[in-house]
Amino acid sequence: MSDETSYHMTPEEFRRRGRELVDWIADYQERVGSLPVFPQVQPGEIRAALPARAPEQGEDFDAVLRDLEKVIVPGLTHWQSPNFFGFFPSNNSGPSILGELLSAGLGVQGMMWATSPAATELETHVLDWLVDLLDLPAAFRSDSDGGGVIQDTASSATLCALIAAREQVTDFASNDGGCDGSIVAYTSSQAHSSVEKAIKIAGLGCNNLRLIDVDDSFAMRPEVLAQRIEDDREAGLVPAFVCATVGTTATNGLDPLPEIGRICDEEDVWLHVDAAMAGTAALCPEFRSIHDGLEFADSYCFNPHKWMFTNFDCDCFWVADRAALINALTILPEYLRNEATESGAVIDYRDWQVPLGRRFRALKLWFVLRHYGAEGLRFHIRRHIALAQEFASWVDASDDFELAVQPPLNLVCFWHRAGDEFTRQLHQRLNASGRLYLTHAMLNGRYTLRMAIGQTHTEAEHVERAWQLMSDLATELAEGDS
C-alpha cells in the first residue's frame, strides 16, 4: 500500500515489494528454460486482456504482479531462455540486473561531468579497462587522443561515427551548410541494416552507400572496395566512410581489417568497425585475431549487451580521435555552461552521442566485470564457442544437414539437404514446438538456419536437445511428405 497521504510507495513498501520482485526474477530465471521460447499469441491478444483506460485510483502491487504473470509472461519471447538461439544473443546476468537496479535507484544524469562526476568517470574508467581486456589499440584509451563511451546500440554508434566522418571530410562544414549529395560511404553487402539507416538519417542518401561484394566466407572483398573508391573519386564524389564488420549478422563473417584498413589509411577515409556481437570473443587471446588490423580504425564498437552478460542497453564505442567526434556533436547552450566544462579537464558525454540525457549505465558493466573477473568471462566465451563448434561438427557429419559456411565463432549457419522449402518448414515446426527458437538468413539465395549460442545459461544439454529435436522433426517432416 502507498502512503495514504502522499500516494508514494513508502520506503517500507519499496523494501517489501523489491524483495518480492527480486524473488520473482530469480524464480523466472529458474523456470525460463521450461517455458515455450516463442509465445503462441495473436496480434492484439495482450492488449485485449488489459483495461481500456488507465486506473483513476492507484492499485495494489499484487494486482500488477498478477497481471505480469497472467498477461505479460505468456506474451514474451524468452530471450533469456537457454533454448533461445535466435538473432544474436542479448544475454544478461545477476550482477548486471543489479547494476541496472542501482542505476534506476540512484537516478542520476550523466550528460555532463558536472551533472554527476562519478557517472562520467566510472564510464571512462571501465571503457579503458575494456581496451586492455580486449587488447584494443591504445589509441582508444582516454589517456591518448581517443576514448570510449557507452551508446544504447551499435546502430547509434554507427550513426555517431558517420556524423564525425561527414564533418571531418567537409572540414566541419556540413553541420552548418548541410549535405550536398557528394559524400559516399561503403560497407559490405552483409553489413547490418543500421549502416543504411544511418546513411539515410545523416542526409547522405542511400544512393551514396556502396554495398561491396563479399567472398565465399561472406567477408568484404577489399579489392572491390578499393576499386569503388577510385571510381567514385573519378566521378567527383567524396569517399568519406567505410564500415567494416567483425561478425556479420547473417553468418558472423569477418571482414579483412588489415587490407580494408590500409585502403582507408591511404585514401584518408574514416574506418568504423562494428563488432557488435563478435567483439566479446577478444577477451580470449586465442580469438583476438578477429581484431587484426584494428589499429587502422577511427572508431570501433562492440555490445556487452549481446554476449557479455550485461543487459541491454550497453554498446561500447571508442574513437581514436575524440576531438573529431566531439566537434561533430557538441552544442553548448547557456543552461549547460559550467566551470568543469569550461576548464577542459573533463569529459561531457552529451557530446559523444545523439541524445542529451543519459543514465548511469557504467554501473552494470562495472558490476559484471568485478563479479566475473576477466577469467570468468573468458570461461563462458570459450564454452559458448566450443558448444557452437561441436554443434557444427554434428551438422558436418550429418547426412541430412549441411553447413552453409564454416562457423568462425559461436554462430552456426546450416540448412537441410532436402532444400529451401523443407528447411523453411522445419524452421516453422521447430519454433512452433516452443522448445527452442531459431531465426534464419538467406545465403546465396538459400534459406539458412542460424544457431547462435550465447545465452548466459545455455549448456551442452540445451544444444544437444536442440540437435535431437532438429533431427527428429526433420525425420517427421520427411515421413509426412513421403
Next chain:
Amino acid sequence: MSDETSYHMTPEEFRRRGRELVDWIADYQERVGSLPVFPQVQPGEIRAALPARAPEQGEDFDAVLRDLEKVIVPGLTHWQSPNFFGFFPSNNSGPSILGELLSAGLGVQGMMWATSPAATELETHVLDWLVDLLDLPAAFRSDSDGGGVIQDTASSATLCALIAAREQVTDFASNDGGCDGSIVAYTSSQAHSSVEKAIKIAGLGCNNLRLIDVDDSFAMRPEVLAQRIEDDREAGLVPAFVCATVGTTATNGLDPLPEIGRICDEEDVWLHVDAAMAGTAALCPEFRSIHDGLEFADSYCFNPHKWMFTNFDCDCFWVADRAALINALTILPEYLRNEATESGAVIDYRDWQVPLGRRFRALKLWFVLRHYGAEGLRFHIRRHIALAQEFASWVDASDDFELAVQPPLNLVCFWHRAGDEFTRQLHQRLNASGRLYLTHAMLNGRYTLRMAIGQTHTEAEHVERAWQLMSDLATELAEGDS
C-alpha cells in the same frame, strides 16, 4: 559467492544480493536529503580511487558495495535529493525503479512485435492510456492513423520527427538522394539545443535553422514565424519543419500553439511540439490549456522521466500519421523478416526510432500509472506547481530578489536586485553549501537563477529552507561586500 564451477551468480546469491541492494536503495532514498546535493570532487578524483586494471578474478559483491559507498556516492550529483532544484527534474519513484528492475530481469528485446509481443503491445497500450490521461488529440491514438512510442529522450523524438518531415517534404527522396541544402526548419530562440543538434545530424545544416524571436514571456512570435516562412519560400527554399515548445528549458515559456499550428497547417509544414517537462501538467484539467492548439501537431512528446516519477529513460512520442514516420525510418533486412510483420497487423517499433534494439521500458510506465493512478499523479503535479507558485510569491514580495518572468508552472526564474555579478556569486555559494542545487539561465542578458520544483520528495519544508538559505547567503554576501 558465485557458483564455483560456472562463475555465474547463483539464484540464491541473486536473491540475497538483490535484497541487500533493494535495502541499500531504500536507505539511500531515506538519507539522500541529508547528503550534499552537489559533490565536492575534482576532475579525476574518482578514477584515481579505482584500480587501473579490471580484476582478473571475480570479486565478492561486498567489495563492490563498499566501493559504491566509498568512491561512487561521494562523486554523485544527487538528482533524487528533495533539495535538487537544477535543470529540469529527472525524478523516479518506487514503482518505476521496480519496473526497470523487472525489465532488466526479463531481458527481452522489443525491436519488433515478433521479438516479444507483450513488450510492443503494452507500450502501445500505455501510450494510448496517456493520450486519454493528458487529453491529447485522438489522432495520436493507435486506433487512428497515429500512435505512440517510447524514445530515450526528447532529443531523439525531435530527430525522428525531423527525419519524417524531411522525407515527407521531399516525397521520400532524401533518404535515397540525400539532402540538397534547400530544406528549412524553424524553432524559437528559446528552444532546446536538441533542435539544432537534430538539424545537424539530419544533414540539413544549422544555417537552415531559423531561430524565431520570442515575446516578453519568452514565447515564439508567430507573426515572425509566418514572415520567415514567406521569405524562405520567396528565396526558393523549402520550409519543412517547425518545432514549438511547451515549457522552454530556460523559463518554461509556452509557444502559442494555435497560431503556430494554423501557420503550419496553411503552409503544409510539419509541426512538432516538444513538451518534455511541462507536458505532465496536462494530467490536471486546470493546466491543459498549455496544449491548446495541439490538434495541429504532426508529432508531440513529453518525458515521464522528467516530472512523472518514471526513471530515465522514458520519452513518450506520438505522431498523427504513423505511416510518415515509418516510411522514413523503416528498413527490412532478411534476418528480420517474419510472418507477423508481413501481415501488417502489428507494430514494429524499430521503425519508429533510430536504434534497432529496444528494452521493455513500458513496464516502468505501467507500474507508475497503476501504482499512483491518475489521481495520485495529479496530486503531486498540483503540489509541485503550488510550491513553485508560493516560492514565486515570496520572491515577488521580496525587496532583494525579483522575478525574471511570471512562472507558468513549476519553474521560477529570478535574480537578485544587486545585479548579475552578485547573483552569480550567490549562485556559487548556494551550490557550494551542498544544501541545495540550482542552475542558471541568461535572460535578456541577465544572469538568472532557476528554481525547478519537481523531485518526487520535494515538500514545502525543502522549498522553505531553500528560500531561507538564499536570503541568508544573500545577506552574508552583501555584508561581505560592504
